Amino acid sequence: MATHFPIDCLHASLAGARLLACPPRLVRGNETELFATALPMVESTGIILDMSGVKALDAAGIGSLMTLRQVAERAGTTVTLVNPTRRTRELLEVLGLDGVLLCREA
Numbered sequence: 001m002a003t004h005f006p007i008d009c010l011h012a013s014l015a016g017a018r019l020l021a022c023p024p025r026l027v028r029g030n031e032t033e034l035f036a037t038a039l040p041m042v043e044s045t046g047i048i049l050d051m052s053g054v055k056a057l058d059a060a061g062i063g064s065l066m067t068l069r070q071v072a073e074r075a076g077t078t079v080t081l082v083n084p085t086r087r088t089r090e091l092l093e094v095l096g097l098d099g100v101l102l103c104r105e106a
Contacts, residue, residue: 018041026065031060031064046075046079046080047079051083051085057087
């Protein structure tokens with residue numbers, strides 16, 4: 001399956017960032033799976049996190065995403081979420097985090 005990114009996201013956040021597929025279950029107890037791979041990248045180059053495969057997302061998962069974002073800010077890099085499922089997008093919108101975490105199309 002091809003992955004499509006909004007062009008403005010690529011221009012705004014790709015500078016050295018690495019593409020990473022988010023685990024399908026971003027829930028309490030699975031945080032280490034994401035952190036083990038993502039933290040070193042976030043601290044050095046930043047990441048574009050492909051959310052298209054996320055099947056489950058809870059408060060702990062959202063907390064993990066926010067933690068990655070905070071680490072990136074301190075490191076001077078970025079975390080950009082792309083290709084969220086409808087359910088993920090709706091959850092982030094309800095929480096008011098869509099503008100903070102999601103990349104917006106022009």
